[in-house]
Structures are given as structure tokens and as C-alpha cells.
Amino acid sequence: DLVLYKVYNLSGHHFLSTTYSAAYTITTPVHVHGFNVYGGGIGTNGRVLPGNTFQGIVSFEFTLTRNWVIAIDNVYTHIDATKFYGALGTTSAGLPATVGAHSSEQISFAPAIEYNFSANFGIEAGCWFTAWGRNSTEFRSGVISIDYTY
Secondary structure (H helix, E strand, O other), X not given: OEEEEEEEEEEOOEEEEEEEEEEEEOOOOEEEEOOEOOEOOEOOEEEEEOOOEEEEEEEXXXXXXXXXXXXXXXXXXXXXXXXXXXXXXXXXXXOEOOXXXXXXXXXXXXXXXXXXXXXXXXXEEEEEEEEEEEOOOOOEEEEEEEEEOO
């Protein structure tokens, strides 16, 4: 992971916090047989090489007042294709089984608003949703977070 963080004092109590994060995950081969999380079927036997993953996140937080903050996380994810080497096997219907997946990409956003009761206690609420994707699952989710530090 690479994380870069910078806070700008724009004026008085108004701050802009920026975070840039990048992560690259390298996968290792997995031996599979039969029905498995990557697909497969009756008689499947081989080696799966899950795709490597890159994720980049650009985040901004802006303090409106001492207590109120607005924020957004902007997320890009790319996953390489999953490769399979071996015998595919068949489905329960007798058709050739499939194992693996095509490469995928996704862009998602997570805007939020935060209220801080004190320097040690706050609550944040927002949503997280897919803006665009290729070979990926579209999603929408609500998020509530309570933050307490001591």
C-alpha cells in the first residue's frame, strides 16, 4: 500500500483533508476440484490463478464548521482475469463447466456527512454506490459509523 495524506488550512476553521491511496495485490495459484468458488463442476480438476488486483482511492474531507464535515471517497478497482489450467469437467446438465472470470473494473463513490460532538466522539452517515463497472457487480449501500477515540 502507498498512502499520501495532506491537510490544507483554507481559512479559520475550514480545512481540506486529502488522501491518496494505491494498493496492488498479487495472488497465488490454488488447486481446485469439483464445484468450487471459481466455478467448476463434476470432474473439474486443475489449478486456478486468481487475477491480481489494483485499487486506487482518492478521498476528500472538508470541514464546514468545528462540528460538521462533508467527505467523499472515490474508488477505482481493477482485477485481472482469473486463469484456469486443467480439466474443466461438466455441469449437472452435462454441459462443459466454466472456471474463472474475465478481467473487471469498477468506479464507486462514497459521499458522507459527519458530525463531531467533541474532539473524541463523532458520527458519520453516507452511502456507497457503483458509478460504473465492467464485469463487476453493481451495488448500493448505506453506511453509518460512530467514531470514538480515547
